[in-house]
Amino acid sequence: MRATVMRGGELTFGTVPDPEPGPGEVLVKTLACGICGSDLHVLEQAARRMAAGESDGPLGLDLGRDVVMGHEFCAEVVDFGEATQRHLKPGTRVVSMPFLVRGELPRAVGYSHDCPGGYGEAMVLMESLLLEVPNGLPTECAALTEPMAVGAHAVAMARLAAGDAAVVVGCGPVGLAVIAALRLHRVEPIVAADFSPLRRELALTMGAHAVVDPAERSVMDAYGELAEAKPAVLFECVGVPGMIDRIMTDAPHGARIIVAGVCMEPDRIQPFVGVSKELQLQFVVAYQPAEFASTLRAIAEGELDVAPLITGRVGFEGVAEAFEELSHPEAHAKILVEPGAG
Amino acid sequence: MRATVMRGGELTFGTVPDPEPGPGEVLVKTLACGICGSDLHVLEQAARRMAAGESDGPLGLDLGRDVVMGHEFCAEVVDFGEATQRHLKPGTRVVSMPFLVRGELPRAVGYSHDCPGGYGEAMVLMESLLLEVPNGLPTECAALTEPMAVGAHAVAMARLAAGDAAVVVGCGPVGLAVIAALRLHRVEPIVAADFSPLRRELALTMGAHAVVDPAERSVMDAYGELAEAKPAVLFECVGVPGMIDRIMTDAPHGARIIVAGVCMEPDRIQPFVGVSKELQLQFVVAYQPAEFASTLRAIAEGELDVAPLITGRVGFEGVAEAFEELSHPEAHAKILVEPGAG
Numbered sequence: 001m002r003a004t005v006m007r008g009g010e011l012t013f014g015t016v017p018d019p020e021p022g023p024g025e026v027l028v029k030t031l032a033c034g035i036c037g038s039d040l041h042v043l044e045q046a047a048r049r050m051a052a053g054e055s056d057g058p059l060g061l062d063l064g065r066d067v068v069m070g071h072e073f074c075a076e077v078v079d080f081g082e083a084t085q086r087h088l089k090p091g092t093r094v095v096s097m098p099f100l101v102r103g104e105l106p107r108a109v110g111y112s113h114d115c116p117g118g119y120g121e122a123m124v125l126m127e128s129l130l131l132e133v134p135n136g137l138p139t140e141c142a143a144l145t146e147p148m149a150v151g152a153h154a155v156a157m158a159r160l161a162a163g164d165a166a167v168v169v170g171c172g173p174v175g176l177a178v179i180a181a182l183r184l185h186r187v188e189p190i191v192a193a194d195f196s197p198l199r200r201e202l203a204l205t206m207g208a209h210a211v212v213d214p215a216e217r218s219v220m221d222a223y224g225e226l227a228e229a230k231p232a233v234l235f236e237c238v239g240v241p242g243m244i245d246r247i248m249t250d251a252p253h254g255a256r257i258i259v260a261g262v263c264m265e266p267d268r269i270q271p272f273v274g275v276s277k278e279l280q281l282q283f284v285v286a287y288q289p290a291e292f293a294s295t296l297r298a299i300a301e302g303e304l305d306v307a308p309l310i311t312g313r314v315g316f317e318g319v320a321e322a323f324e325e326l327s328h329p330e331a332h333a334k335i336l337v338e339p340g341a342g
Numbered sequence: 343m344r345a346t347v348m349r350g351g352e353l354t355f356g357t358v359p360d361p362e363p364g365p366g367e368v369l370v371k372t373l374a375c376g377i378c379g380s381d382l383h384v385l386e387q388a389a390r391r392m393a394a395g396e397s398d399g400p401l402g403l404d405l406g407r408d409v410v411m412g413h414e415f416c417a418e419v420v421d422f423g424e425a426t427q428r429h430l431k432p433g434t435r436v437v438s439m440p441f442l443v444r445g446e447l448p449r450a451v452g453y454s455h456d457c458p459g460g461y462g463e464a465m466v467l468m469e470s471l472l473l474e475v476p477n478g479l480p481t482e483c484a485a486l487t488e489p490m491a492v493g494a495h496a497v498a499m500a501r502l503a504a505g506d507a508a509v510v511v512g513c514g515p516v517g518l519a520v521i522a523a524l525r526l527h528r529v530e531p532i533v534a535a536d537f538s539p540l541r542r543e544l545a546l547t548m549g550a551h552a553v554v555d556p557a558e559r560s561v562m563d564a565y566g567e568l569a570e571a572k573p574a575v576l577f578e579c580v581g582v583p584g585m586i587d588r589i590m591t592d593a594p595h596g597a598r599i600i601v602a603g604v605c606m607e608p609d610r611i612q613p614f615v616g617v618s619k620e621l622q623l624q625f626v627v628a629y630q631p632a633e634f635a636s637t638l639r640a641i642a643e644g645e646l647d648v649a650p651l652i653t654g655r656v657g658f659e660g661v662a663e664a665f666e667e668l669s670h671p672e673a674h675a676k677i678l679v680e681p682g683a684g
Contacts, residue, residue, distance in 0.1 A: 264614045
């Protein structure tokens, strides 16, 4: 099949073997797949390790083998493996959490050598995880279920009390998903910070009550003006070294900090700052199955309007270039890969 | 008055001006005062900064001015300042949280230039914070109220659920206080780790169900054998760089880590470890007034036997040497400074 492949620390447009559905698995055709910031991190790390002559890639990957990334997808049922129920007819549009269990082993679709993701024409998914896309919901919106579920989970893990407010640091896809989930929970105010004017605009669109350019003023100052002494839960949604320390330093006494940004490098903190303010850091990742399903429902019922987040579309040939563009946050939020586009 | 003074980054036995009680304050005579690991940290940092030619000390102290440390004390009421109630007669033995509020400003007794601590013959304390030592409770046990309250607070902040177990890393005074508080909460099992045989022995005395020498085996392995899949709350009670990272790396998925060790230097963590296991770090420090009072009550009623923790006694002249000895954890848990001893 045609696919964008991570090979030797680079993205290449080419062909790879078609995947074949095993027991309990379904073969699907990719309709659309979002590019995730984690994919950029993984490619960057793979390139760095290749350059250093290493063979072990990030996330346990083997740098000598191909990987087809892409885990934010909407797809169409094509065929079934053995031991399947076949309730969904071929042609049905589906989304799924990007995981398979083979034998006893969990595999991440898009981050495994034998489970290609949505940057290829076909995938295999677990039948038991498939969720049918409701009639009338555009494919491109359904493809945003996965990144929006990340926000739903981060907010669930924050265990918000009635009256809690929120500060969201970073308005990339994770931050925007968190803002949308906070708004669904009727949290007020939601104050968000990002250097990019486009992302600040999107933050307002997704439900932030106020946005701040951290180059101009501190988000905690802006928050203080709006909410006075009301306690805020702080969401770290950037995921680069130094951010946790920065938020710990700016946080008020007793603050809860939800770390939703995925920083893959070692980082420096000042424990004494945490101790003297009795801060709580709650690291979060991914989502529970119920959060994934309820996110799809919220999108389908119009409670969560994700269309504004889609700022670009490319075919497989354009993925490498799209990765480049996404490293400049001024230009984009979410770019979708569509086999028919480009 | 006679006192052990931190002066120019060193501990010196000498004299300093007698403190005078202001409005709402009481003059007390020091009976006994424990040496806290934080005092060792502060002296070490002060010496390092002096050597580097700096004038700003740790905790906002001025390296050019004297400090009389010591915040784990039992004392005797001597005289009263203005605007005091005077319910406690002179001669009454008291303990107190080591804080004063002067004007609007909170001051830490033992870490302020104008609020000498228990390494001197006299202190001034806030009348409203004084707790009378119950009749019959030895002075030296009452002096352990402060460090034991630290454990009570750390365990309260852990918000333990019924059935939770605990792993305590580090069995210095903080770890031992945490173990004692866990035992009071009937937590089981409590598995504790320390390199020092003496401290492991004290951990068992204070209520640990099993102890581990980390040089021989991982505390998480030992815990796993004892408790199988039961969830454990992990207590970091060491407070040196690298410990948080180590515990995050060893922790199981979803673990709660209470950071009670006071690490005053920058530290390195791997956020990706926290994210991928959804860890929670709760930093804690000190105690609430109710925790301080209930700790005194538990010691007085024999629920908390603190006598085994006292491994040495010195007079003011011996404090510098005691600081030296405490840097070798094999020899001691708590050394008390007693004006009459040495």
